[in-house]
Amino acid sequence: MPRISSQQGKFRWQWASGLHGVVRQSCVPPREYFYLPQRATLKRILIAAVLLAGIGSAAAQSPAVETIRAPALAYSAQPFVRDIYFADPSAHLFGGRIYIYGSHDIEGPLADNEPGNRFVMRDYRFLSMDAIGAPVTVHPVALELKNVAWADRQLWAPDAAYKNGHYYLYFPAKDKTGIFRIGVAIGDQPAGPFVPQAEPMRSAYSIDPAVFTDDDGQSYLYFGGIIGGQLQRWKYGHFDPSGPTADSANPDQPAVMPRVAKLGPDMLQLAETPRDAVLLDKKGEPLLAGDHERRFFEAAKLHKYRGVYYFTYSTGDTHFINYATGTSPYGPFTYQGHILLPVSSWTTHQSVLQSNGHWYLFYHDSQLSGRSTLRNSKVSELIYNSDGSIRIIDPFQH
Numbered sequence: 001m002p003r004i005s006s007q008q009g010k011f012r013w014q015w016a017s018g019l020h021g022v023v024r025q026s027c028v029p030p031r032e033y034f035y036l037p038q039r040a041t042l043k044r045i046l047i048a049a050v051l052l053a054g055i056g057s058a059a060a061q062s063p064a065v066e067t068i069r070a071p072a073l074a075y076s077a078q079p080f081v082r083d084i085y086f087a088d089p090s091a092h093l094f095g096g097r098i099y100i101y102g103s104h105d106i107e108g109p110l111a112d113n114e115p116g117n118r119f120v121m122r123d124y125r126f127l128s129m130d131a132i133g134a135p136v137t138v139h140p141v142a143l144e145l146k147n148v149a150w151a152d153r154q155l156w157a158p159d160a161a162y163k164n165g166h167y168y169l170y171f172p173a174k175d176k177t178g179i180f181r182i183g184v185a186i187g188d189q190p191a192g193p194f195v196p197q198a199e200p201m202r203s204a205y206s207i208d209p210a211v212f213t214d215d216d217g218q219s220y221l222y223f224g225g226i227i228g229g230q231l232q233r234w235k236y237g238h239f240d241p242s243g244p245t246a247d248s249a250n251p252d253q254p255a256v257m258p259r260v261a262k263l264g265p266d267m268l269q270l271a272e273t274p275r276d277a278v279l280l281d282k283k284g285e286p287l288l289a290g291d292h293e294r295r296f297f298e299a300a301k302l303h304k305y306r307g308v309y310y311f312t313y314s315t316g317d318t319h320f321i322n323y324a325t326g327t328s329p330y331g332p333f334t335y336q337g338h339i340l341l342p343v344s345s346w347t348t349h350q351s352v353l354q355s356n357g358h359w360y361l362f363y364h365d366s367q368l369s370g371r372s373t374l375r376n377s378k379v380s381e382l383i384y385n386s387d388g389s390i391r392i393i394d395p396f397q398h
């Protein structure tokens with residue numbers, strides 16, 4: 001029997017004879033939005049394969065179908081609600097109540113004909129609660145795809161902001177030509193209903209819009225997601241239909257970076273041309289496209305802790321939530337580490353909120369459905385160390 005250890009997205013196996021090897025989790029699911037078995041399951045699969053073959057072979061472990069096996073370990077947190085599927089949680093405090101904006105997952109096709117096509121959401125419904133642990137309200141439909149004149153399909157991860165007596169909902173959707181755009185809808189109540197603008201925002205694009213409002217009242221929009229989110233096709237500020245479908249052909253080049261721009265005073269358009277929110281390593285060099293455990297994939301979010309800007313994001317195909325810190329909302333942000341280890345879902349997506357003196361990480365997995373396109377959201381406490389670093393959250397109890 002080999003001894004198997006796992007750490008930071010890698011499995012190391014070693015026979016008593018000394019024969020050993022390392023398998024990266026990122027070797028296992030080669031396609032976007034295929035399910036990656038959670039680590040304990042992967043470990044069991046690896047043990048079985050090594051026992052059969054006598055040597056390790058990462059290729060043999062790749063799951064052929066999108067099925068989530070029963071986890072060997074208990075979940076660290078439980079879903080907020082069980083009567084709808086709700087993903088990509090972005091939590092805000094409005095009027096002293098916690099509102100969670102997210103994607104309303106529904107059944108879609110089982111196979112992708114292009115990356116991410118199985119995520120077919122058609123409306124938004126949001127959650128709210130007085131405090132963490134209090135009863136959760138599932139609000140009625142806040143916005144429907146059929147009422148967004150410019151949008152054709154796929155209402156993906158949204159976010160919201162409050163200004164001048166109105167609530168603003170920012171959401172991505174594919175337009176009639178199949179290009180992801182970002183729209184804005186306005187409401188008088190935090191959970192909607194929201195009335196969409198007739199056109200998408202002029203110079204925001206791709207997916208996963210997220211708003212951060214700084215202490216001086218200035219709001220910033222962060223956005224972008226590679227592969228299915230198409231960000232790699234916006235290299236020169238316009239959509240390149242013949243651009244790459246993968247993030248970069250050259251793993252030694254700087255990775256595609258998320259975008260940031262100030263929002264205008266009406267909150268409906270950007271006040272400036274979006275710029276890269278650059279992610280650097282600790283030597284001050286941009287993270288590289290081939291650095292899949294650290295580079296940006298999607299779910300750009302910003303929050304502030306003790307005067308420092310914390311940029312959090314998903315690494316997509318390696319399934320981490322990471323964070324990087326900086327001294328400006330524009331960045332650059334220096335990579336610091338993981339916040340959340342891989343969950344039982346291909347996608348992983350987060351937000352950070354302070355409530356009643358505690359900090360929390362909101363995230364999703366596929367605990368209830370066993371399908372990567374039918375996700376549920378949950379929360380775990382987020383702990384800062386005295387030096388401002390964040391303790392890694394494990395979605396499973398060990």
Ligand code: FUB
Binds near residue numbers: 103119157207349
């Ligand atoms: O929910 C659809 C997409 O999956 C989101 O926009 C991404 O962040 C990922 O969670």
